[in-house]
Amino acid sequence: xxxxxxxxxxxxxxxxxxxxxxxxxxxxxxxxxxxxxxxxxxxxxxxxxxxxxxxxxxxxxxxxxxxxxxxxxxxxxxxxxxxxxxxxxxxxxxxxxxxxxxxxxxxxxxxxxxxxxxxxxxxxxxxxxxxxxxxxxxxxxxxxxxxxxxxxxxxxxxxxxxxxxxxxxxxxxxxxxxxxxxxxxxxxxxxxxxxxxxxxxxxxxxxxxxxxxxxxxxxxxxxxxxxxxxxxxxxxxxxxxxxxxxxxxxxxxxxxxxxxxxxxxxxxxxxxxxxxxxxxxxxxxxxxxxxxxxxxxxxxxxxxxxxxxxxxxxxxxxxxxxxxxxxxxxxxxxxxxxxxxxxxxxxxxxxxxxxxxxxxxxxxxxxxxxxxxxxxxxxxxxxxxxxxxxxxxxxxxxxxxxxxxxxxxxxxxxxxxxxxxxxxxxxxxxxxxxxxxxxxxxxxxxxxxxxxxxxxxxxxxxxxxxxxxxxxxxxxxxxxxxxxxxxxxxxxxxxxxxxxxxxxxxxxxxxxxxxxxxxxxxxxxxxxxxxxxxxxxxxxxxxxxxxxxxxxxxxxxxxxxxxxxxxxxxxxxxxxxxxxxxx
Amino acid sequence: xxxxxxxxxxxxxxxxxxxxxxxxxxxxxxxxxxxxxxxxxxxxxxxxxxxxxxxxxxxxxxxxxxxxxxxxxxxxxxxxxxxxxxxxxxxxxxxxxxxxxxxxxxxxxxxxxxxxxxxxxxxxxxxxxxxxxxxxxxxxxxxxxxxxxxxxxxxxxxxxxxxxxxxxxxxxxxxxxxxxxxxxxxxxxxxxxxxxxxxxxxxxxxxxxxxxxxxxxxxxxxxxxxxxxxxxxxxxxxxxxxxxxxxxxxxxxxxxxxxxxxxxxxxxxxxxxxxxxxxxxxxxxxxxxxxxxxxxxxxxxxxxxxxxxxxxxxxxxxxxxxxxxxxxxxxxxxxxx
Numbered sequence: 060x061x062x063x064x065x066x067x068x069x070x071x072x073x074x075x076x077x078x079x080x081x082x083x084x085x086x087x088x089x090x091x092x093x094x095x096x097x098x099x100x101x102x103x104x105x106x107x108x109x110x111x112x113x114x115x116x117x118x119x120x121x122x123x124x125x126x127x128x129x130x131x132x133x134x135x136x137x138x139x140x141x142x143x144x145x146x147x148x149x150x151x152x153x154x155x156x157x158x159x160x161x162x163x164x165x166x167x168x169x170x171x172x173x174x175x176x177x178x179x180x181x182x183x184x185x186x187x188x189x190x191x192x193x194x195x196x197x198x199x200x201x202x203x204x205x206x207x208x209x210x211x212x213x214x215x216x217x218x219x220x221x222x223x224x225x226x227x228x229x230x231x232x233x234x235x236x237x238x239x240x241x242x243x244x245x246x247x248x249x250x251x252x253x254x255x256x257x258x259x260x261x262x263x264x265x266x267x268x269x270x271x272x273x274x275x276x277x278x279x280x281x282x283x284x285x286x287x288x289x290x291x292x293x294x295x296x297x298x299x300x301x302x303x304x305x306x307x308x309x310x311x312x313x314x315x316x317x318x319x320x321x322x323x324x325x326x327x328x329x330x331x332x333x334x335x336x337x338x339x340x341x342x343x344x345x346x347x348x349x350x351x352x353x354x355x356x357x358x359x360x361x362x363x364x365x366x367x368x369x370x371x372x373x374x375x376x377x378x379x380x381x382x383x384x385x386x387x388x389x390x391x392x393x394x395x396x397x398x399x400x401x402x403x404x405x406x407x408x409x410x411x412x413x414x415x416x417x418x419x420x421x422x423x424x425x426x427x428x429x430x431x432x433x434x435x436x437x438x439x440x441x442x443x444x445x446x447x448x449x450x451x452x453x454x455x456x457x458x459x460x461x462x463x464x465x466x467x468x469x470x471x472x473x474x475x476x477x478x479x480x481x482x483x484x485x486x487x488x489x490x491x492x493x494x495x496x497x498x499x500x501x502x503x504x505x506x507x508x509x510x511x512x513x514x515x516x517x518x519x520x521x522x523x524x525x526x527x528x529x530x531x532x533x534x535x536x537x538x539x540x541x542x543x544x545x546x547x548x549x550x551x552x553x554x555x556x557x558x559x560x561x562x563x564x565x566x567x568x569x570x571x572x573x574x575x576x577x578x579x580x581x582x583x584x585x586x587x588x589x590x591x592x593x594x595x596x597x598x599x600x601x602x603x604x605x606x607x608x609x610x611x612x613x614x615x616x617x618x619x620x621x622x623x624x625x626x627x628x629x630x631x632x633x634x635x636x637x638x639x640x641x642x
Numbered sequence: 643x644x645x646x647x648x649x650x651x652x653x654x655x656x657x658x659x660x661x662x663x664x665x666x667x668x669x670x671x672x673x674x675x676x677x678x679x680x681x682x683x684x685x686x687x688x689x690x691x692x693x694x695x696x697x698x699x700x701x702x703x704x705x706x707x708x709x710x711x712x713x714x715x716x717x718x719x720x721x722x723x724x725x726x727x728x729x730x731x732x733x734x735x736x737x738x739x740x741x742x743x744x745x746x747x748x749x750x751x752x753x754x755x756x757x758x759x760x761x762x763x764x765x766x767x768x769x770x771x772x773x774x775x776x777x778x779x780x781x782x783x784x785x786x787x788x789x790x791x792x793x794x795x796x797x798x799x800x801x802x803x804x805x806x807x808x809x810x811x812x813x814x815x816x817x818x819x820x821x822x823x824x825x826x827x828x829x830x831x832x833x834x835x836x837x838x839x840x841x842x843x844x845x846x847x848x849x850x851x852x853x854x855x856x857x858x859x860x861x862x863x864x865x866x867x868x869x870x871x872x873x874x875x876x877x878x879x880x881x882x883x884x885x886x887x888x889x890x891x892x893x894x895x896x897x898x899x900x901x902x903x904x905x906x907x908x909x910x911x912x913x914x915x916x917x918x919x920x921x922x923x924x925x926x927x928x929x930x931x932x933x934x935x936x937x938x939x940x941x942x943x944x945x946x947x948x949x950x951x952x953x954x955x956x957x958x959x960x961x962x963x964x965x966x967x968x969x970x971x972x973x974x975x976x977x978x979x
Contacts, residue, residue, distance in 0.1 A: 121830070121927075124940065127689070135689065213696050214703065215730035217689040236730045284730020285748035304747040304754065305937055306929045334830055336937065337927035340813055341829035348821040350828045512942045516685035517678060560694045562685055 093157065098376045103618060103625040103634065105158040109642075111327075111623035116641030118328040118622075120355045123339035125305050127218035130288040131272035132210035135218050137538060138357050140272055141631045145310060145331065146293045147275035148321070150184050150203065150254075151266050153541075155323050155638055157626040162439055162542050164266045167323060168203065168276070168294070172266045179261030179582055180228075184269065186252040191315040192278060193293040199251035202276030205235065208243045210273035212236050215284050220540060222268050228259040236284060261582040263589060267541050296326035307334045325624065327640030340364065343617070347374065352619035352641070357633025358383075359614025365425055368615060377618045380424050383632035384539035384547060385612040386433050387420055387485075389477075389493065390519075390566035391605050392533065394526045398475065402467030404604035407532070408447035410460035412496035416609040417453075419488035426485075427610030429453055434597045435611040437629055438539065438547050440590025446601040460500045472501020475531030478519045481508035486534040489609065493532065504532065521561030532607075533566050542630055544593020545581060552600050553577050567605045650966060654959040661955040662948070666714050669944040670706075680706035686942045687745045703728070704745065717742060717948070741952065742945030744938075751949035755931060759953075761832055762930035765922060766915040768846050769853040774908060777858035781865025782897060785873065796862060803859030812852045812925035819848060830927035849926045853919060857911060861904060868900030875899065906965055913961030917954020 094107040102108045126136040131147045134140065144152065152167040154160050164172060169184040176183070190198035210216060211224050212234035227245035232238050247255040256265065268274075281292050289302055296318075297310035310331040318326065333355065337345075343364035345351040354360075360368055360378075368374045397403045413429045420426030428436075432444040450456045464470055477493060479486035487508065494504040507530065509518040518524050519533040539547035550556055554569025573596055580592035600606060616634065618625050621642045628635035673683055684701035685692070692700070705713055716725070720740040727734050727743050727750075736743060741751040780800070784793040819826045826848040833841035872878065873896050881891045918932025931950050938946030 125937065209730075212730060213689070213692060214699050217687065217692065217696075217700075219689070282731055284732070286729045286734075288747075289749075303757070304744075304749055305934070334927070336929060336933060337830045338813075338925055341816060341925070341927055344817060344821050345828055345830075348828070350821075512686055513678075513682070517682050521682075558694060560681060560685070560697055562692065562697075 100375050101379050102376075103157075103379050104381060104627050106626065107157055107638075108618065108625045109623045111640055111642065112325070113623065113640055113642065114327050114329070116328050116621075118331045118639065118641060119334075119350070119352045120331060120636070121334040121337040121342045121345070121351050122354060122356045123337055123342060124356075125335050128216075128288045129291055129299075129302070129308070130216065131275040131291065132206060132277065133216035133218045133285075133288065134272055135220055137631050138355050138633065138636075141357070141628065141633065142333075142355060142636050143272045143275070144295060144324070144637045145297045146291060146295045146299065146313075147272060148190075148294045149272055150269035150274040152270055152323060153628070153630040155628070155635060158629065159437075161628050161630045162437075164270060165323065167270075167321075168198070168274075169269065173256075173269055175263075175265065175584075177261075179263050179265070179584060180258045182256045182258070182265045182269070184254050186254070187320050188252070189317055189320050190276075190294070191317065192276070193298040193313045193315055195315045196278070197251070198276045198294055200248040200254040201251070202278055203254050203274055204243065204246040204248050205279045205282070206275050206277040207246060207273055208232075208235050209277060209282060209284075210234075211243075212284075219273055220271065222271065223273065226258050226260065226262055226265075226268065228257045235279070235282075263582055263584045264543060264545055267543060267546060270541065296321070296324050297331060300330070305335060307332070307336075309333070325638050325640065327624065327638075346617050346619055349620035352622050352639070353634060353636070354616070355636060357614075357616065357631065359425060359616050362421070362425075364617075365421070365615060368617060369424070374617070377620075379616050379618065379627060379634075380613055381616065381627040381629075381632050382428065382435060382437060383612040383614065384435055384437060384542050385427075385537065385632070386430055386435060387416075387427065387489075387536045387609045387612055388430065388433065389489070389607040389609060390533045390535045390568075391607055392525060392531050392567050393603070393605050394522070395475070395529055395531055397467060397469050397473050398531050400467040401604055402463045403469055403473065405447065406460045406463035406467065406469075406500060406502065407497060408604050408607055409449065409456045409463055410497050410500045410502065411449065411493060411607055412455045413449050413453040413609070415454075415492035415496055416489055419492045420485050420610050420612070424613065425615050427612040430608035430611045432597045432601050432608055433537075433551065433606060434544065434547055434594065435539075437632075438542050438544065438593075439586075440544055440592075440594045442594040442598070444598055444601055446598065447604065455496055455499070457499055464500060464502075472503065474503040474505070476507045476529050477504045477532040477534065478507045478509055478514075478525070478530045479534035480511040480514050482511045486536075489534050490532075515564060516561050519566055520563055522557065522559060524561070525566065535564070535566060535606075536612075537564055538612075538632075544590060544596065548593055548596060549577060549581075552596060568600055568603075570600065570603055570605075573599050647967070650963050654963060657959050658952065658955055662718065662952055663714070665948050665951040666717065669948060670713060671710060674710075741949035744943050744946055746941050746943045746946075751945050754934065754946075755949055755953055758930050758934050760834060761928050762916060762918060762923070762932065764832075764835060764842065764846055765849055765853065765919055765928060765930060766912060768843075768850040769857070769919075769922075770908070770912050770915070772850055772854035773856075773858035773861055776854065777861025778865045778897075778904065780858070780862040782869055782892065784862065784866045785869030786892065788870065793866075797866070800859035800862045803855045804863075806856075808852060808856060808921040809925050811855060812849070812922065815848055815852055816926070829925075832928055849922055849928065852925075853915075853922045860907075864904055864907065865900060868903060869896055872896050872899035902969065905968055909961040909965030909968075910958065913958035914954070916957040916961075918950055 094110040095102050096109055126139050128134045131143050148168045150169045151164045154163040154165050168186055170187050173182040173184050186200055207223055210219055230244045232243050245257045276294050278292055293313045296313055296316045298313040300309045300311045302308040339361050340363050342354045343360045368378050391404050392398055417426050417429055434441050477490045479490045490506050537551050551565045552568045552573055554574050556563050556565050576596045580589055583589040623640040623642055624638045680701040681697050683706050684704055685697050688697055688700045701707055722738055724738045724740045725736050736750040739752055743750055780796050784796050787793050816829055820828045827845040831845040833845050835842045878895055881895050918935050920932035923930040923932040935950035
């Protein structure tokens, strides 16, 4: 998933409660221990900061570069999945709550989670009563079915994930544009409130698919394909008032959204103004001075503002340091000599200086936590690994590295190339740091920068290129599609996602045993067992030494001066955009 | 005169053609030379999840499989007769002048350019007036008081102005005047002139000054040099000898002679900026043509880049033409052959 995308999903409701503010059934419960009014570093990390039920005001958001789309069927950015909950409702959503609670799925349009039958191949959802679009017309299960069907049209709606394409039993159906006049055989809508999905193979975690924005209802008569983003028809508490591609948009209250049908959203501000393409440094300054309420990229302040924020106690008290569900790592290519030998790959694992890796990304706060596996700690089932101990100080174990080199027949080291994205200074810093730390044992790296836009399509992501050009190491980064083992790992450790044409984020992991383990994990109905399966997969991948974990990303983010109900939604690794209000 | 205008006009058309061919070449031929195939070009526009078949379909849909001449011809033809575009459930007609469709936003480029032009126009016109007036005034005074404290101070200031990049002066001035003192609008502010001229000027004043600072420095130095030269000419001495007062000597004779090179560069500068003041727009978060071009480049959205380039070329060529014609008025010594 893309950088800004902490893929992930999440939620909305609000919580809070606190002494003065719980307003009956709206918003989750909560007690004083889950909220705080004290302005301090990490105040909104696991608690609701500044709880309030006050409505009104215009929430001002900005972002420095545009994301893929506001069309729920055409988006793959975490910030977008976070934001889309303001103007669309999916079948399910992550619980809107701080801390670990947000990893639970709850019903959104659906009354609750799905009922599976047929061994996990059939999933049924019942919609709530009284759901309406912004124009007052009723939302039916057929609209949800249509929304999912149109998202299959990857030739037109190119950006979203392909889980429905991959798992629905489509029998050749391609979508409403391509298969005109046909109905989607994988989705049944026996009545206006029931929707049944038929899969081509069992999948125990379908409730996660039901949380994808693509399950938001789309009225077929209003669908304009690639241009639908210019006016998404609202099913959530807000609707589009204006939309200017690449410049920004405004959301106002949807008069036909009924809070009685929606226990998850607070809908406090009267409107939202989203400015796209603002100068990144200027965004930080405007948040500091109070002109903006948040940077919706959720990737933290820029280096220019970082020292300012961390250096001034008053500003640091307004900052949080959330962990994103993202691993910054380096892929080790087992297809080229001498990395075909596991011991040679192990030498890299031992020799790498993880503290230098962390420094390259900005240190422990702005960079992240030193990683020992792929799966970050906030993913359910996470187990701490120590497959390749890198010394007591994380600076690498030179002795063991040399032993490994001797074992693979390269006692004096070897030479290979390291690829990174030229436009990303942090990745360049990683390449240089590895060049230095691996150089200690005679592994000589030559730096090979590639343009970011073509990195996966043409270079590192293309097997013929990376193998033909001796790309032994490739700096990489991955954010979860959502916080569970499948959502985080499947796209980067399943060898079957690697394509000869390029484009896959998986640059180095193709282990038949792991592929089998994945097949087993996705049909496991017991959640705890399934989570354990994914932890085992993570460990098995590490044992092959085909990935060098760097850091689990974290960032320093800033709360606005006037925002209420602020908390980090762990499902997205950033503030929850749907719960914030204005003082 | 008439034939001169016609020739210049034809020259401008040829120039635009050459510019469009070069832009097209950079966008579509260079990646091919670097080893890219139709599929690899298309893979930029299909998202990260596409399979081989989807990439191949995208390549076909975007026309990357056709010969480059055909692709260029199709693009050029659309400018004159428009083109049709499939957006999924239907087909949309993009009327002439159709500068193509964005691969990313799925909108025709030309209306987006026109939507952003007022911002760039506002920025350029305001800044141009500021820098022309301040630059020329400072240059004239410096020349007349050569060696004075004012002259030295102004020229040192000019050197600083030329040397400081916009992204530094812009960010600094925002930090001081907008966020610290609260005198000016914060970044990203823009009010259309017709909606509220006062708010328009308030929002634009800081970008104007920042941009003008850079240019006025150059203009002050140019004017000073030009004035020093012309004020030493024989006809200035003659003008003084016949008893003309010094003010008229300076403005009617001295400055007029010194203005020719200023006009030339002014035309070019304004033309260039109208095509997009990239740094200023990015620094102040202004959604003008320059930022549109940058967005296009970052996203590999080639139709956007080609659209801005062509529009920028039109401005530069037009400004050049206007300057050439203005020469005759400003300086009677110029004869249009």
